[in-house]
Structures are given as structure tokens and as C-alpha cells.
Amino acid sequence: MTFFGLHFQDIVFYALAAILLFAALSVITTRNPVYAALYLVLAFFTAAGIWLLLEAEFLAIALVLVYVGAVMVLFLFVVMMLDINLDKLREGFWNALPIALPVGGLMAVEMVMIVGVRNFGADKVLAPPAHPADYSNTAELGRVLYTDYLLPFELASVVLLVAIVAAIALTLRDRKDSKSMNPAKQVLVKKEDRLRIIKMASVTESTSVEKTNTEANKETK
């Protein structure tokens, strides 16, 4: 089925690609860091859409789940709490330009050399083979991960674990000034530990009121 000579998939691809490029450019051009983070969310979403077109639904959903649902939430969390002075951020622009320009140019050249036009095109990258309806992307991915790529997969998970332990070890310090509590002890607290009932003779109000009245009477006399 074609619309104006374009396949439906092509139309979806170009629409998603246009949004992706716009969002990615906006991430670096917009001045408000909260907007930048939200544009990055949009970029992840459209990238997930393009992966869906490639029939990689597991990866597409995982991208949304991990990057949009967890990573970017924490990004936003931090960015929202920063009080950023935009004028100060732009102050050093012209001073940094002579160094930044060659570095940026070098990076662009490197990227073009790897993902340049020579390596792309319909003849270089073949379309993914069509799968039968009962083909499970998820099951296939799991099979490949736990058989063919078991060692790299386990190594990657160990590296991640080390990173987690390191992050906790770096930030966890025993602060003397912060009060911490022990929930187990809190639960065990009895009434007697906190509450003291004192028995004392009652003080009637009438006697004191009468006294003040008589005093007041004396003064007026």
C-alpha cells in the first residue's frame, strides 16, 4: 500500500526521524535545562518508535522502560532542583570557542568516518527478515543472551555490579551529625518507656478565684 509513492512504513520512519532530529537538536540548543531533559525524553521515545519499525519490540520497550522511566526521571529530579543562572552559563562562550571548535570538528569527522554515507544505504544494510506471527522477539533475545553471548553478558553484569558497589561506597559515609533510627527498637517501645503518669492533689479553681476577687475588692475600696 502506498501513499503518493511512499510506503506507509517510510512515512512513519520519516516522521519519527524528523521528530527525533528536532528533539535531539533542541536538547543542545534550548536554554532551559528542564526543557532540554524533556526533549531528551522525546528523543528516546521516537528512537523507540524507530526500533519498533525494525521489529525489535523488546529493545524498544526496554528503551522506554529504562531510559524514559528511570534514568530521565532521576535526571529531571536533579535538573529541577538546580538554580541555574543562564547568563552565567553563556559567559564563557567566546573564550571556549577556539578550543571547542577543533575538538567538536574532530568528533564530527570521527563520526562521519564510522557512520558515514559510505556505510549506509539500502544495499548495505538489509531489511530485517520477516518473521512468522508466532515469532517471539523476547524469547529469541533471551536465548541468544544466555547461550551465544553468555560470557559478555555476565561480564557486563559484573561490571555494573561493581559500579553499584563503588557508587554506594563513595557516597556512604558515617555522618556524626545526622540522627538515625532503629525501626526494630522503635517497634519494641512500651508505654512505660515514654509515658510517666504523675499523681498529684487536685487544685480547685474556686479558692484561687475567690482570693483574687477579695483582693480586687480591697483595691477598689
Place this chain on the structure above:
Amino acid sequence: MEWFANLFGSYWPAVEITGWTLIKIVLIVAPLMGAVAYLTLAERKVIGYMQVRIGPNRVGYFGLLQPVADGLKLLFKEIILPTASNKTLFLLGPVLAIAPAFAAWAVIPFDMNMVLANVDAGLLYILAMTSVAVYGVIIAGWASNSKYAFLGALRSAAQIVSYEIAMGFALVGVLMCANSLNLGKIVMGQAGGFWHWYFLPLFPLFIVYFISAVAETNRAPFDVAEGESEIVAGFHVEYSGMAFAVFFLAEYANMILVSMLAALMFLGGWLSPVPFIPDSFLWLLAKVSFLLFFFLWFRATFPRYRYDQIMRLGWKVFIPITIVWIVFVGGMMQTPWAYLFH
């Protein structure tokens, strides 16, 4: 039908599929909105009776038209845009809150073949959608440019990110038992009556999932994101009229969604508990209502958690429990008792 087909010519198959999908979406969303409306009434009635009151009983018989009256009232109210707020994001907040709450329903199966999209990674899709829902709260809190709203947004973000992990791990146990991420297959894996439902072998995960679900939907006793007594109304303090109502709708739609998921994954979905009564959509409805009742019951019973206690419960209690039980289930599957976990 023939006339339509001729009108669209070669485009007819695409138009036909789109039309049918739209009709199915309406068939899911319209009853969902009705359920949301009457869940609010049920909540007020149930909590009313628990507190020895009657609850709303003036509009219609037994107060049955109360949700309609509330909806109309909110429709006619003005949406106030605070002058110091970020207008675009302020209006985007409610949209982002409700869109994922409805989008997640696309993969929910209601009966054997009653599902809008039979996605193979359906469970993952739902997890992704529910995790996206937090953006509505964060953006609303930030765009309001108000201290209370911002505090509510921060609390909510931290809470949802924390409990998502425990919730995800609880679901890992289910997919280990079912060998599938497809919700329909998960339900069919529990076929064979009450004793085959997953909540029995995965009982700790079921409890963790349900409590995490209460926390994920920001319901009492985990409603520190709203916390009337401390931060007025939390992230939606600056919202009025329909903009507020949309947040309300999203919260209740999410409550129904997580109850539906619990019913599908742990309580056998539409399967009948006993062999002599046939499986039916009504079973699913009954199970979801039963779980929703717990949400209301919790709200009437428990005082609000303190914030540090919420974090402790999520990270130090639930996540270890789920990890231990997943390892236990995985180990048991290698023993002769593996049949208990299928």
C-alpha cells in the same frame, strides 16, 4: 459496507483496520471512565460506612448520580493558570498523567480472545507505561512554580522510582512461572482451578506487588505526594477545574489498572476458581473489584507513612524479599517439586 469499500478503493483494508481499532479503543476507554467515576462514589460510600457515616446520598437514589454531579461541577469551573507558572508545561502535566494511564490498557486481555493488542512483550509494555506516568506528576509540580507542588513532585518521583523496582522484581517471579511476557499466556498458565493460581507459590511476591502498587498509585497510606496535612495537596495544588479532574481520573484509572494486573497475574484473571462454573469476564471483574476494595479499605484504616519509612520499606524490605523469593523459585524449578511453580 460495500459502499464504503468502494469509496476508499485500495486503501480500504487500512481504513477498515483503523476503524475497528478505534471502535475497540472506545469500547475499552468508555467503560473505564465509567468505572473511574463510580469508583470515586464507591470510595466515599465504603469509607463512609467504615467511619459510621452514610456518605453521599442526596443526588439520585443512594447518591448514584453524585459522580455525574461532581464531573459537571468540575467541567464548569475555570482553569486558573498561575501567573508565575510555566504555561506550556503546566497544561502538559495533566495530559502526561492520563495518557499512559489509558495507553497501558491496550495490552490488557479481558477474556480468552478479548484483547486490543496481543503483544508478546505485554508485561514489559505495561511496566514501561506505568513508569512513564510519573512525568505528569513531576512536570505539574515543577511548572506550578510553587513550593508545595514542587515538594510533592519530588516526593512522588523518588517514591515511584523506588517502588517500581520492587514491583518489577515481583513480576519477574510471575514471568518465571509463566515462561512468557504475554498477559494472555500468563493467565492461561494458571489454568486448572484455584490451586493453580500464581498467588499461592508466589505469595510473598503477590503481597509485595500489591503494596508496591498502592505506593505506585500514590494512594493512602503512601500518599505523601499529596499529603494534605503537610503540603496542602502536593503536586496538583495549583490546578483547578478539569485540569485537576484529569489528575484525579489518572489516579483512579491507575488504581483499576494495577488491580487488573494483580488479578491477571496472581489471581487467574478470567479463570474460574472451581471447575463446575465456566470461565468468564465476570470473574475478572469480581477479582478486580475485590482488590479495589482493599485500596479503599487501606485508605480508611492506615495513617500516612512517614517519608523515610516509605523509603526504608521499599529499598530495605521489599527488594530483598523479592530477590530472595526469585532465587528460591528458580532453585525450586530445578527440583522434583518444580510442578508447584508452573
